[in-house]
Amino acid sequence: MNSDISSEKTSQLIKCDAVISGGGPVGLMLALGLAQQTFQVVLAEMYVPSADAPTSFDGRVLALSYGSMLILKKLNIWNDLVEHVTEIHHVHVSQKGYLGLTKLHAKEADVPALGYSIQSSDLGKVLWQHVLENQQIKVLCPARLMTFEEHESIIQAEIAMTSESAGISDTSYEVEAKLIVGADGTDSQVRKILGLPIEEKSYQAFGVITQIETEMHPQGWSFERFTEKGPVALLPMKGHFHKAVMVCPEDEIDRVKALNDDEYIALFASKMGERLGQFKHVSPRVIYPLKESYVPQMSKGRALLMGNASHTQHPVAAQGLNLGIRDIEVFLEMTSLTDDIGMPVFLTEYANARKSDHEKVMGMTDGLIDLFQHQSPIVGHLRGIGLMAMQAMPTLKRRFSRFAMGGDHS
Numbered sequence: 001m002n003s004d005i006s007s008e009k010t011s012q013l014i015k016c017d018a019v020i021s022g023g024g025p026v027g028l029m030l031a032l033g034l035a036q037q038t039f040q041v042v043l044a045e046m047y048v049p050s051a052d053a054p055t056s057f058d059g060r061v062l063a064l065s066y067g068s069m070l071i072l073k074k075l076n077i078w079n080d081l082v083e084h085v086t087e088i089h090h091v092h093v094s095q096k097g098y099l100g101l102t103k104l105h106a107k108e109a110d111v112p113a114l115g116y117s118i119q120s121s122d123l124g125k126v127l128w129q130h131v132l133e134n135q136q137i138k139v140l141c142p143a144r145l146m147t148f149e150e151h152e153s154i155i156q157a158e159i160a161m162t163s164e165s166a167g168i169s170d171t172s173y174e175v176e177a178k179l180i181v182g183a184d185g186t187d188s189q190v191r192k193i194l195g196l197p198i199e200e201k202s203y204q205a206f207g208v209i210t211q212i213e214t215e216m217h218p219q220g221w222s223f224e225r226f227t228e229k230g231p232v233a234l235l236p237m238k239g240h241f242h243k244a245v246m247v248c249p250e251d252e253i254d255r256v257k258a259l260n261d262d263e264y265i266a267l268f269a270s271k272m273g274e275r276l277g278q279f280k281h282v283s284p285r286v287i288y289p290l291k292e293s294y295v296p297q298m299s300k301g302r303a304l305l306m307g308n309a310s311h312t313q314h315p316v317a318a319q320g321l322n323l324g325i326r327d328i329e330v331f332l333e334m335t336s337l338t339d340d341i342g343m344p345v346f347l348t349e350y351a352n353a354r355k356s357d358h359e360k361v362m363g364m365t366d367g368l369i370d371l372f373q374h375q376s377p378i379v380g381h382l383r384g385i386g387l388m389a390m391q392a393m394p395t396l397k398r399r400f401s402r403f404a405m406g407g408d409h410s
Helices: 025-034 066-074 078-084 118-135 191-194 250-257 261-271 320-337 345-372 376-393 394-405
Strands: 012-015 020-021 041-044 059-064 084-087 090-095 101-106 115-119 135-140 143-151 154-163 166-175 177-184 201-212 221-226 231-235 241-249 277-280 286-295 303-305
Touching: 020 025, 020 154, 020 166, 025 041, 025 135, 025 320, 041 143, 041 166, 059 066, 059 118, 059 320, 066 078, 066 115, 066 320, 078 118, 084 231, 084 376, 090 154, 101 320, 101 345, 118 135, 135 201, 143 191, 154 191, 154 277, 177 191, 191 303, 201 250, 231 261, 241 250, 241 261, 250 286, 277 345, 286 345, 303 345
Parallel strands: 012 166, 020 041, 020 177, 041 135, 090 221, 177 303
Antiparallel strands: 059 115, 084 115, 090 101, 143 154, 154 166, 201 241, 201 277, 201 286, 221 231, 231 241
16 A cells, blocks of 8 residues: 655656546445456555554444345355344335235245445455455555546546645656546445536435444344434344434434433433343444435446435435345446446446436335325325335245345345
């Protein structure tokens, strides 16, 4: 990893197949997938990964679908993640105030687990370890993409090394590549340089994330309960601990922020109901506004957006990262169809191939929110009938399970 700061202005030329801006999960997985196919990759990331990063709960616990696990196996990453994940064998879906529930089981879906929870810090450490050991990937970190242009079928990108103390340093790189990928989040620098518009929708709500300890061990159970104010969820972690999610309307968030631990536990319990005995301890809360974003044009010229740079979703269906991982899988599969992975026609074909999956996930997410937050008692009873019908109809339940697992894996 290159993080030296020179006292004189220096610029070095690097030639590669693809340059990736962003060292989050999607950027790292894509780099590893391209390297596996013998492409030369440059990855630029602003923040230095730390081997002694804090392991305390920070709210960032991710739910990997069964489909994502299969993709990570193909990338030869999964074996190093197994010790860090908690398997989800059962999902309990219900609604507060009305009858009706659905239970999904891994055994019924004929899979070892419906999904897996993992701390973001653990996922990051494993991915960075693989990237730093891969000779096909050159990491520039801490570094920032300054600008890029396309000239004669080549991307020319300027990447500046940075430091926390001095900001932009005098060392920079000119990177020539066939393709540039923006995996740099919702505020993507790549998207801004391209001038691509972003569509944003506020749910006028906040996600309140915490770690809760329960009296009983979860035994692989995950719970999601819909209320008229928004869903609450429990995602199993190691031991008796869970990631606990509560969606709170924005006009109530100040009151929720002011609650002490006992008061918060009482509020969460009133929404979730009794699960696994008493809720015993709760960590400090992590609170963030809930928004959906979507960039209708995923590619332009020799540039491509992936992950949160392309789309972010409401957490109700836990599909955000899993959708990004499926983006990677399809891209890697389609690279065999071209001799030039940055060819604009190829990138357009890829973007078109991913459009239906994006629209399906975003439509399903919005549909769940609209359906379960509708305050009509008639709609509430109809929701209950629907949940009971799903529980009683194996075919319908399997279809819902396949969506939750990230595709058809029968």
